[in-house]
Every structure is written in structure tokens, then in C-alpha cells.
Amino acid sequence: MSSIADRTHDWSGEAAAARRRRRYAADRRLRIYGMSAIGIAILLLGILVTTLVFTGYRGFIQTTISLPVTFDAELVDARSPTEGNYREILSRSIEQLFPGLEGPALRRAGQILTNNAQFLLRSAVYDDPTLVGRTVDVAIPASDPYDQLNKGIIDRDLPENRRRLNDEQISLFEQLEEDGRVETRFNWGLFFNADSRFPELAGLAGAIVGSFFALLVCFLISVPMGVGAAVYLEEFAPKNRWTELVEVNINNLAAVPSIVFGLLGLAVFLGWFGMPRSAPLVGGLVLSLMTLPTIIIVTRASLKAVPPSIREAALGVGASRHEVIMHHVLPLALPGILTGTIIGLAQALGETAPLLLIGMNAFITSPPGGLLSSSTALPTQIFIWADSPERGFVALTSAGILVLLGFLIVMNGIAIFLRQRLEKSW
Amino acid sequence: MAGYAFLAIAVLSIVAYFIGQSAGRRFQAQVGREVHSLPVYHGAFVAVWVGIPALILVLLWLLLQGMVINQLLLASLPDDMTNGVSSARLSLLLSEIHNVAAGRIFTEPSPAIVEAAERYAVWERIARWAMLVVGLSAAIVALFVARSRLAPRFRARNGFELFVSGLMIACSVAAILVTIGIVASLVFEAMRFFAIVPPTEFFFGLNWEPQMPIRADQVAGAGAFGAIPIFVGTLLIAFIAMLVATPIGLFAAIYLVEYADSRVRNVVKPLLEILAGIPTVVYGFFAVLTVAPAVREAGSAMGIAVSPNSALAAGGVMGIMILPFISSLSDDALKAVPRAMRDGALALGATRAETMMQVLLPAALPGIVGGILLAASRAIGETMIVVMAAGLMATLTLNPLDSVTTVTVQIVTLLIGDTEFDSPKTLAAFALGLVLFVVTLSLNIVALKIVQRYRESYE
């Protein structure tokens, strides 16, 4: 019994206890590493969300100047509201707003309003021709620097040469503030305006419509094709080298970088088939090719989850294989397919790179009228704004991102809801 | 017109369904149980034969009509306008004709163009009507043929199911077609690129200046398409991303598998999933807005000059994006190790750390390595973060504080804006795309093989 292997051990002795203390210390260290890793990840997510919210909330509010406008019947005809001399109406209003100013000083004062103010007046009359001949207060968005000033981004206490606005400009604005003409209101234009060169007028309407069209195309193509392919591969295909090839192919397709799909779209859809650039149809086609593998994989997983006993039971009463699938397997797999589809579409909604290559990053100032008209999409609009030099676009970019994230949260929320409500576990 | 065609086909299919169904009912009334298929299958059989082929015909027509008309237009133009002209010029001509035909006249067009525009408008009209006529007649012919085949002993169900099977097979073949399309378009355009720029220069050249004005007849002397700096830049940024993502992701997975109780897991996992679900354009903006200035500031506080588009900022943010990917794949791999293995170690008196580091982690290593490879392939193919946060100039450097460019950045910058399909600048993007595709595909195949073999070993 002298062998070390037969020796009994003094587990409670000092040496053993010290060793255990060391081992527990190592255990605690690993735990701390893990906790810090998760802490870092969550911290980064927190920083990301906080910066977006802190820069983005300003995009949801807008500084407007309530401008007293007289729609002089001499200058505009109620019967053809698009043809009035709005430039003159506007400059008279500005004169009224700043009595005592003239010449270049008045022109500088007029820059407090957005550049497109006269077009806003035009659309006001277009919407309501009875305005002609009356004097009303019209809320006109302030131009970007004054908007920044009102939101406190331009610091009034900085020395003059380090601000974008000089003392004269600030005192003009402060005069308007004293008159109670400056208002801060919710920026509905963010949702109802299309893109613009001026941040105070730019909105997401075009991008939202473009994304909707592209997703619609993506949905109409990828879902039937994906489900069809998945049903064939899972339920009918013989297990041979050919189907194995298809399977490997689909798995790899799911991991191909998205930009490669953009190259495909550019070369094939635009180059070979001559489809129009920037069209939501082409965007949708490219996105559907990207989403297809996801949908096939998810559908196959849901089909696999349906227990074979159900198939056997249906076959046993004399149903054909197609009837088994149509009547029993697909309905049972539907919640999973639906969830996967929504998640796939959410991914497609956030996809940017392939849309850049097919030109969905164009500068387009009206929402697309159809599948073939030029358009942007939400993520490409965000990209365009992020690239724009005006300070006001920073807030708009963040706001646009928050809107995009909002859509994604809603879609994923629906998917989670469906999964919890409908999915059975066998 | 296309809309009317689709509508007409849909209406015809529905009509066909009811015709078939009523035929089925009549058979049932005549011969009772001797009828092979239910009336719905008679209806469905006729409907799919009426609807689907006509639909495919119209879609193909729409796809090819533009191409054919353009070819005819070019052929009809006077020879002196088209002979020996670059394809860019030809496409300009075509778009001018289209514009004139649509009434968007910017400069006074030449008489030949005006004539062509008139021809174009006429052909366009003819083509649309022809499409409607061809589509509808196909549907009607199919209706009569399919209807004539119906009979009490006709196997309408089998016929319908065969058709559906055919459609499903076509769908799975489409997945292959996508791959073929990718390979074909990349290889085809890349070949044209390599006809202009020799591959040796592309793969081994150290100088990348594609923005230099290059005329087609001067290319040979340019020497501006050496992609090495781009490859190095791509690897540098991907490496930084992996350096950030791998330890954090792996330790997070270890904590979630071994230490976290279910409450912590239920909170942390969705948070990580959110991190994974954020679109990359958002990360790109985050990099530009927050991380790059922070890195720059930190650098200047330490007296180091940092480029505003530093590889560190782009790679770091990409690391955040990849992180949830690594943690969830590692989590899966660790969980796939049988519980018995863990019990065995714990029952011997191993601490949790020892169980994890000495038993579970080595056992899960193939799965984790596969996951890391998949993540690396993602990092290499990631576009938006680097487009927004990395540089455009191809500098050959390994300094993470410098600005480098990547394959994806170059593809986007080369192709953004109007593109002509035969300038080497455009074609270079496809050559880069081909390299990107081949590299990520190989990484994926290897990674999926490893992961699959690993899963099998525990099943």
C-alpha cells in the first residue's frame, strides 16, 4: 500500500484547502471575464442606442416660424393656384415680419425661413384655395442653422467667429422668439415629405414607399419559391447527390455577402435584361434572391418539426402525398414558416449594400409612383443622409435610423408573438 | 398593359377552375364512384394549365421585350451612327431615343433619333398588344386542350399533383440558378476586366488608383489596378473585428452556458439578438458619428495621430456587429456537448471553470472554430460599415490607426453613380467581387463542413 495510487488523501488538510482556494479563485476569474464580456456587449448596445436617441430625437421635432402671409388676389388666382407669384407673396410677408429692414439685411433675415418657403405657400393655396385674399399665419420651417440654434446645438455663448450664425442673425431670431413667432413642433414632415436638399424639409416618405414596394416584390417572389423549394426538398426529393448539391448550395447561398447579390443584380437585371436603375422592382428582385435561402432553411426546419406520425396517419387513410402536405403538414408548419418569413423580410428591410449597387441611392424628391419609378429605400436613405454635409442631417439620419429600427422591432415583435401564440411543441 | 395581362390570366384561370369543377361534378352525377378524382382536382388541373404557362410566357416576354426592341432599334439606325461605337455610346443613344419617345427632350435631337423614337413608340405599342394577345391565346388554347382531356377515369388529381411537383422542382432549381447567375455574371465581367488588365497585375500589383482617367486605348500603360493594398486592408479590418469579437463573444457564451441562471440568460440573449438584428448601415453611422471621433480623440490625447477613417474604428465597430454571431455559435457548440461530459467532470470534483476550460471547451472547439470562420467570412464580406467608416484611398499599411480601404468599399465606390459596362473601372469591381465571392465561399464551405462534422460526432 505504499503506492501513491493507494494513498488516502487528506482532503481537509491545509495544503488541500489552499489548493482548492486557488482553484476557486480561477473559477471566479473566469466568471468575471464572462460577466465583463457580457457587460461590454450590453454597454456597447447601450451606447449605440443612446447616441441614436440623443441625436435622433431632434429629428422628430422641428422649429417653425409662424409667418403672417397675405395671399393677395392680385398675385394668385384661386382658380389656378399653381401659377401665382408666390415669390412676391413671400417677400412681402418677410417685409411685414421684419419691419424696418431692407435691402441685403432683409434678404439675410429672409434666410431664417427654409429655402423652399414659396413652394410651401403654393401647396397651402393648392390645398385650400379659399386662402386667396386673406391674411393668415402659416407655419414655415426654419432653415437648418436657425433650427440648430433653436434646438441648442449652436451655442449662443461661443465667440462669434466660432459659430455658424453671427450676432446679427441671432438677434433677429431672438426678436422673432420675443414676438412668439417661433414654435417647436413635431416634425410630421419626417414621415410625409420625400427627400430634399434642405434638412428642414427632408423626409422619409419616398424611402418608406420605396422600401414597401421592394419588400412587396421580395415577399411575392421569395415566399412562394422558398416554400415550394423547401417542400420539394424536404418531402419529395430523393436523397441523392443532386439534392445534396442543392442543399449545400442553399446553405452557402445564405452566407454569400450581400454585396455580391448587388453585383448580380447590376450585371443581370440592369445589364443583361435592361431593367431600369433605382427601381423598387429590381431592388425587390435582388432582396428576394437574398431572402430565398433563409426562407427555404426556415421552412424546411418547420416541416421537419412536424412529427412523421401525422404523415403516416394521413397516408394511412388513403391521402396522396400532396394531400398529406397540403392538408396536414403545411398547416402545422405554417407558424414556423410565417415567423421565418417575417424575420427574413426584416433582414431584407435593413439591407443596404445591394441596393446601392442597383442605384437605389438616388436623390429623388417625390415618392415613387410604381414599381418601375426611381426610388430610395429606408436604409439607403439613411446612407444618403449620413453622407450629407449639413449639420441638420445628423439628427435626421439618427431619426431615420430610429424609424427603421421601429419597423424592425414591430416586425420582429409580430414574429415573436406568432411564435409564442401559434407554435406547438411536439 | 402588363397589369391587364396578369388580371386577364387570373380571371381566365378562375373561369377554367369552375369549368373543370363542373365537368367533374357531371362525371360524378353520371358514373358515381367510378370517377377517379374529385371535382376540385378537375378544376385545379384545368386552372393550373391555363394560368401558369401563360403567366410564365408573359413574364418572359416582359423580361426580353426591352432587350429585343433595343437590338432592333440599333439595327435600324443608320450605320454611321452605330459602326465601331463603344457600347457606352450605344446605351447613351438608346436612352436618348427612349427619352425623346417619352417626350423628355433636353437638346434638339437629330432627325435619325426622332425617327427612331417614333419607331420605338410604335414597336413598344405593338409589343404590348402582342404580349396580351399571345398570353391570352396561350391561356385559351390551354383551356380547350386541358378541358378536352377531362373524363370520368381521367387522373386529374395525379395530373395536378405532377404539375405542382414540377413547379416545386423548378423552385429548387431556381436556388441553383441564383448561384449560377452569381458565378456567371462575376466570371463573365471579370474575364472582360482581365482582358484589359492582366491578372498578374491585379493580384500582385501594389498600386491601386482606379479613379485615374483611363481611356480604353491607354490602359496597358496605366498600372493602377494592383489589388494587394485592398486585400491587405480588408484583412486588417477583418482581423481587428475578429480581435474584438472573438474574446468577447466567446467569454459571453461561456458565461451564459456555465454560470448564468435562466433569468440572466432570458435577458442577455435577446439583447445579443438585438445587436445581431441591427442593420449594418446603422453600425456604419455609429462608427462615423461616435467611434471614429472617440478613437481620434483618444489618440490625440496620447499624442498619436489617428486618421479620421482609421481601420481601428471601422474594425472595432464591425467587431461589435460580429460579436453576437460568435457568441451564439459558441453557445450552440458548447450546449451540443453532452451533459454527461459535464456531469463526469463535476462528479470528479472539478470546479465549473475547470469543467468549462478543460472538458467542454476542448470538446466544443471544432464547432467554435467553425463559427469563428463563418464570422470571419462575414467580416470580410461586410460592406456598409466600411463604406461609411473606412477610407477610399488604397494605402498599403498594417497600421490600424491609418486609413485603409477594403474590397467591398472599392466595389461600392467603383459602381456608385452611372456605370458603363466596359470601362475597366466598372469591370474591376466585378473582378473584386469574384475574389470576394470565392474567398467567402471557401471559408463558408470549410466552416460548414467543420460544424457539421462536429454536430454529427455528438448525435
Add this chain to the structure above:
Amino acid sequence: MKTREMATGQDEGNGTPASSGRSFAENQRLDREPNPLKATARDVCVFYGEKQALFDVNLDVEDRSVTALIGPSGCGKSTFLRCLNRMNDTIAGTRVTGRIELDGRDIYEPGLDVVELRARVGMVFQKPNPFPKSIFDNVAYGARIHGLAGDKSDLEEIVSTSLQKASLWNEVKDRLHEPGTGLSGGQQQRLCIARAIAVSPELILMDEPASALDPIATAKIEELIDELKENYCIVIVTHSMQQAARVSQRTAFFHLGNLVEVGPTEQIFTNPQDQRTLDYITGRFG
């Protein structure tokens, strides 16, 4: 081997009735000298979340002998076994009440070191679970983490002795550095036994160690258990009554989370005191 006299355990054992209503002393046949007690369980209840899996189990385990736990599946025998080295702790939501003593010390007392406990109480599982490492590393693992070997030759000695004790040495001595997962099922299980005894535990728990094995491998394991009892205290869970009869000195019958009857194996199988035990051993249920 440690053979500390546990007077308290003896006293309690004599004084406390088992759940069947008979005292410990009554269950002892006098024709066998009882060994000193290694472990005692008093009023042990186990809850998995809301569900109670064990009800007031009182059981004594003698040193240097084999105690078999039998009963139909789901009766709580494995649950009880896993209480003895606190492996139940690793399942979330498990709660154990009552008192389990190993050499007179409550193993559920706060501040007790589970790592130390599990080093003293080895365990062999139902399905062989060698680590995906070499045979040598498998056996050496426990000795390494607990720092039992001073140097390499110590470690080699521990490995070879343990493999010899597990009667696996002759089959694997030429391929110690091949993966343990490459062995046959029976060999893997003996490897796991060697891995457990390499730490020189005082008590070895075996959870149906032969249920996944073929009859020949099973016979080898049973033979091994018989040899090991000369030096170790063994508690074995088995669903095979024949196995319990062959290898154990004392047998405890569990049913629906209750310890129905415990006594010398011979008595349980020839003259059970409880109707349920009789029904079980005669095959009326389970």
C-alpha cells in the same frame, strides 16, 4: 482507506425507524458482522421545482460493502444517489431537505466545499462518458485537478494502478494516448470507473453502470464491483434485480419516491417484509 468510527451514525441508525416502520436493527441479519457506517441519510426530501421526488428517506450505508438501490423507473433511486455527492445541485430548481452525513459531517451544511465532497465521493454514470481526451488524460484528470501527483511518474503510477484496479490495464496499456472515446462501450465504462477511483474516493456512486452494456461487458463490470468493495464503499443504482442480488450486500427498495424497505440483500429477495417489495421482486410491476 479511511475507517473513522462514526459513533453518532451508529446510534442514530439504531434509534431511527426506516420509512417502512421497522428499525435499522431489525433489518440487520445477525449472521453478518455489520461494517461501520460510511454515510447516513435522515428524512431526506428532494423537490424538483414544485414536484417532490423523494419523501423522508432514511438510509444507512455501510463501509466496504455494496448497497444496491432498486425500484421501478422514476422511483427516486437515482435522485437519492445524486444527493450523496450533491450532483442534484447542478440541476436548476432542485431543493434538498433533511440531513445526509458522510463520516458524520452533514454534506448539505452551508460552507461545505462541494469540490472536496465530490473528490471524496466518486461517481460512475449510466452511459459511459469519457472525456474527448486520451485514455491517459481521462484517468489522470481528477488527479491533475486535485493536485494528487507530485510529478509525472506519480501521475503515471496513479493512472496505471487505477486502470489495473478497473481491470482495463491489459487492454489499453499499449494505447494510453489514443482517445478514450475510441474504446468499446464496456471498456469506456471501465475507463470511467478507473477515472473515478484514480482520485481514491471513499465512496463510489454508480448509476446503473451496466444498463447500456452487453451481457459480457456487464459481467466484467459486476466482477469489478465485487473486487472494488474490498477497498471502497459502493452505492449502486440498478434496475436489474439479478444484478442487485449478485453484487450487493444490502438492498434498498424505492417506490414512488419512498424508501419502502431496506435490509440485507438475501432477506430482501427471499423474505421481504413489505407487500410492495414482494410484488416488485416477483415481477408484478415495474
